Amino acid sequence: MENFRKKFNFKITVRQQAPYLVAFGLMLPATAYPVEFNEHFLSKGGAPVELQYFEKGSAVLPGSYSVDIYLNQTLIKRQDVNFSADADSGEVKPVIQLGMLKALGVDVVRLEKEKIIAANSDDGLSLDIAKLIEGASVDFEVTSLALQISIPQAYLLRQSRGYVDPSLWDEGITAFYTDYQANFNRNINQGYRSDYRYIGLRNGFNFKGWRFRNESSLSGGTDMRNTFSSNRSYVERDLVSIKGKLAMGELYSQGDIFDSVRFRGAQVASDLGMLPDNEMGYAPVVRGIAETNATVEVRQNGYVIYSTTVSPGAFEITDIYPSGSNGDLKIKIIEADGRERDFSQAYSYQPVMTRRGNLRYSLAAGQYSSTGQSSPKFSQGTLVYGMSDNFTGYGGLLAAQQYNAFNLGLGINSSWGGISFDLTNSTSEDRRGRKSQGQSARFLYSKTLTDTDTSFTMVGYRYSTDGYRTFSQHVEDLDAIGERNNGRQKSRFDMTINQSLSGRGSLFLGMGEASYWNKAGRTRNWQAGYSGSVSTTSYSFAVSQTKSSDSTQRPDTQFTASVSIPLGGGARSHRISSSAISSQHGDSSLQNTISGYLDEQNTVNYSAQAGYSKQSGRSGGVGVGWDTPTARLSGNYNQGVDSKHLDLGASGSVVVHGGGVTFGQPVGETFALIEVPDIKGVGIDSSTSIRTDGSGYAVVPYAQPYRYNWLNLQTNTLGSDTEVTENAKMVVPTRGAIVKSRFAAESGRRLQFDLRLDNGKPLPFGAQAYDEQGNSLGIVDNLSRLLVFGIKDEGKIDIRWGQEACQAIYVLPMVNKKLAYERSDLVCKYI
16 A cells, blocks of 8 residues: 555645645645645646655745745745755755844844854854744745744844834935926916916935935016026935934924024934834925916925916815925915915924934034025034933024024823923024013924824914014014014914714814914914715815905905716726805806726826806816826816916926936935836836836836835736746835836747657656756646747757656747747657
C-alpha cells in the first residue's frame, strides 16, 4: 500500500491558520493533518505531473515575488521577496533578512542584547524568526500574495500609529515645476463689455533636499492695468535631526501664538507632519452664495492667493493653499453684472495642544515686509511643550524696533474638548514717541461629540484692550497720520459647527463677528445650511448674511435651495437639478440644469442651463469640462436678455526633469512622477484621466509627506504586448519632494506553445521552461501548454523536470496584432 502511495499520490500539508488553500483551480478545506490526493486528478491527456515542491507543502516555486508585507495584521509595505527551498524540509519559504526586520520596526538592539542575533550583524543575514523569537511566525497567503509576519510586541520599537522611519523618507529627484491656474471671463451688459483675467503660478525647483519656491500672479481686465505680483519667494529644506525645517526668503512667521506676519529673513520651525499621526495643519473651507456666474477672489495679507469662477447658488471651496498659518482670508464675490460683495473668514490654528513630551518650536528673524514706508527688523521665538497627557504649556517672545510682546498660554485636553487660553502683552511706540501698552486674551476650543456626531471645528474668541497692538498694527501706527486707534479690532468671535443627522443629512453653521475701537458698528457674517438625500435624490438649503461696519453698505441676506435627481445609472451618469436663489437687496432667480459625463471614464462633463432672474429675465447657457492627462480645461457660456457671460479656465502643471518635460494636472506641494519606459497610455488607479505620455512619464498630483503612498498602475490599460514586473510601488516623500518611481516594463509577443516531446508524448505538468540566457519563461500546464511573453521571433527553449530535460527550437511567423495571444505547436527534443 505504501508503495502504491509513493507511485500515485502526492501530499499537501495545509497550514492550520488558513481556512482554505487555493491551488491549481482547487479549493481545499484547511485541516490540521496532511491531505493526500491522487495525481491523476491533475493529469489529462496522459501528461505526467512534476510537482516536487508542491509535494513538500509549498505554495509557490523558488524565485522572487512581489508581496504585501503585513506586521501583526497591519500592511507595512510591498516589495520583492525571495523564496527558496528549505534545506531540511524542502518546502519553499520566504527569505526573511535582518534589513527587512529593521524596516518593519523590529527592536534589533534587544535581539542583540538577548543574543538572538550576533552584534553588528549584516542586513543581508537570513533569519528563521519562528525559531529564534518565541511566539513569532511567518505565513504566506498565496491567493492574496500576502506575507503575514507576527512578532510579539515586546520585540517591536515603541512607535505611534502612522510612524514611518526617517531612513525611508525620500527627498525626491532634481526637477523644476510650475503649477498654473488661468481664468478668463467676459461680461457684456447692455452693450458694455467687461473683461477679467487671472493667472496664478506656484513655481518650484528641487535640488538635493533644497526646495526653491515662488508664488506669483498676473491679473488685469477692463479699466484695470495688468498687474504682476510676486507673493513670495523662498528656499527651504528639512532638518530631520530636529524634526523641523529651515526656510529663507520671503516668508510668513508661525501663527499659532502670535499673528503671522510676512517678512524677509530666515526661520527654523518644527514640522508637525514629521510626527506620527499629527497632520495638524488647518485647511480653511470657504462657503458662500453666488447669484450669477460669479468670480470668487480670495486674498490674504493683500495678495490674491486664489481665484475661480462659480455657478449660481451655494459654493464651497476646499482647495485653498494659504501662505501663512494665520491671517484672515478676504473673500470677494464679483457677480456677472459687476456687483461685488466682501466678507472675511478667520484662518488660524485650532487649540494649541500637543502630546506629552512633544516640543514644537519656531525661531524667526528678519525684516517686516510691508507695502508702506516702515519695515522694522524683528526676531520672534515660540515654544509649545506637552507637559502631560492633558496639559500643554506654550509661550513666545517678539522683539522689534519700538515694539515688544510676550505671550503665555495653557492648553487643556478634557472630556469637554480641547481648550487653550493665552494672554499676550504688548508695548509699542510710534514715530512721535507716544507709547501704548495693552493685553489681548484669546480663547480657542474644539470638540467632536461622538454620541451626536457633532463637530465644533473651531470656536474662538479674542478681546484686546485699547492699548494693545499686534506687530502689524504697530507697523500701521508707524505709517499713520493722525488718529492711531481708529478701526483697530476690539473683539472677535468665530465658530464653525458640523452636525451629522444619522444618515439623513448634515447641517453646518459658521459665523464670525468683530467689533472695533473708536469705530461704530460691527462686521458680521454667517452661513448655515443643510444637505441630505432620499435614495439617489439629493437636496440642500443654505442661508448667508454679511454685514459690514461701513455704514454705506446695507446688510444683505441670501437664501438658496436646490434639488438634484439622477437620470438613469451607469458610469456616464446624468442628473437634472434645480436651484432657487433669493437676495434681500440683490437678485432672485430660478435655474434648471442638466449635467453629466460624456465618456465611460468620467473625464468629459457637460452642463446645460435655463433660468429666470427677476432683474435680468430669461437666460440660458452651456458648459463643458475636460480632465485631460495633461491639464484640466473648462468653458461656460451664458446669455440673457441684455447680457452675455463667458468663462474659460485651464489649470495644470509642467514638470522639467532628467527624462524630459512632462505635462500634468494641477499638483499639490508634494507629488510623484512615474515612469513606465517608452510605454504610452498607462493609467493610474488614483485617477481615471492620468495617462503616461509618449516617453512613458506621468504626474501623480498628490502625495502625503512622511507617510506611505502607494502608486498603482491600472493593468487593464496595458496592451497585450506589454508586461510590467510589478504594478505597485510605495514611496515616502518628504514635504515638497517630487518622488519618482520607475516601473520596469517589457514589450513583446505573447504566445501559447502546444508542446509535445519528440516521441509524441506530452510534457509533464509543472515542468519549468527557460530561455537561452537561463531566465524563467513559465511552467507547463496540465495540458502540456506553455504561455510565454516577450520572446524573440526565433530561438531556443529549454524545459526541465526532475532529472530530465528537453530543448525546443522555434521560428515564429509574422506577428498578428489582432490576437491577444498567438498559438503555435512546438516539438521538444530530449537532451
